[in-house]
Amino acid sequence: EDQVTQSPEALRLQEGESSSLNCSYTVSGLRGLFWYRQDPGKGPEFLFTLYSAGEEKEKERLKATLTKKESFLHITAPKPEDSATYLCAVHWWRSSASKIIFGSGTRLSIRP
Amino acid sequence: NAGVTQTPKFQVLKTGQSMTLQCAQDMNHEYMSWYRQDPGMGLRLIHYSVGAGITDQGEVPNGYNVSRSTTEDFPLRLLSAAPSQTSVYFCASSYSGEDGYTFGSGTRLTVV
Numbered sequence: 001e002d003q004v005t006q007s008p009e010a011l012r013l014q015e016g017e018s019s020s021l022n023c024s025y026t027v028s029g030l031r032g033l034f035w036y037r038q039d040p041g042k043g044p045e046f047l048f049t050l051y052s053a054g055e056e057k058e059k060e061r062l063k064a065t066l067t068k069k070e071s072f073l074h075i076t077a078p079k080p081e082d083s084a085t086y087l088c089a090v091h092w093w094r095s096s097a098s099k100i101i102f103g104s105g106t107r108l109s110i111r112p
Numbered sequence: 113n114a115g116v117t118q119t120p121k122f123q124v125l126k127t128g129q130s131m132t133l134q135c136a137q138d139m140n141h142e143y144m145s146w147y148r149q150d151p152g153m154g155l156r157l158i159h160y161s162v163g164a165g166i167t168d169q170g171e172v173p174n175g176y177n178v179s180r181s182t183t184e185d186f187p188l189r190l191l192s193a194a195p196s197q198t199s200v201y202f203c204a205s206s207y208s209g210e211d212g213y214t215f216g217s218g219t220r221l222t223v224v
Contacts, residue, residue: 032210036215042218043218044215046213091210100170
């Protein structure tokens with residue numbers, strides 16, 4: 001079964017305390033893995049797309065990595081403004097149809 | 113450059129009523145999608161379009177219709193609203209479908 005699982009569901013960190021969020025997937029023929037940030041009451045905001053195992057991308061305090069079955073979003077020395085829900089999604093094609101599944105997200109809270 | 117614009121932001125419908133959620137983008141993106149977001153279930157794809165005149169079903173299409181007569185607009189029609197359609201609806205667009213999607217700010221729909 002095609003599935004995307006994010007862990008943990010929620011994570012509370014102290015300001016400056018680095019950690020990682022996980023996104024594991026079971027689809028075959030991955031065309032791209034996306035990371036988004038979502039603030040309460042707003043639409044998701046695009047962060048990264050990763051296309052192949054071994055790829056890494058960085059943006060400010062965030063770094064995303066990809067293996068064949070999972071992706072990690074590393075947060076280095078987070079600040080309170082990094083508090084948000086982080087979503088991952090996987091995209092693939094099957095029988096000429098575009099498929100995309102989002103994970104349920106990780107709610108990240110950074111305490112000052 | 114407004115990005116992806118969704119209207120209305122809030123709507124209350126009675127069971128059995130029909131309505132159209134509007135979505136417009138000004139980025140000349142070919143790919144457009146509609147999602148619903150429910151607590152604990154993540155974003156689920158309703159319908160998508162890979163260009164004007166071309167639409168296809170996503171994961172949860174029942175009870176919804178779409179059309180794509182122009183590149184800019186992708187309206188979502190609820191044919192006969194049901195309480196199970198109470199949700200937050202997001203429209204998104206992308207240049208290629210394999211890069212990141214830009215999301216609108218959402219429509220919060222309540223069906224009573």
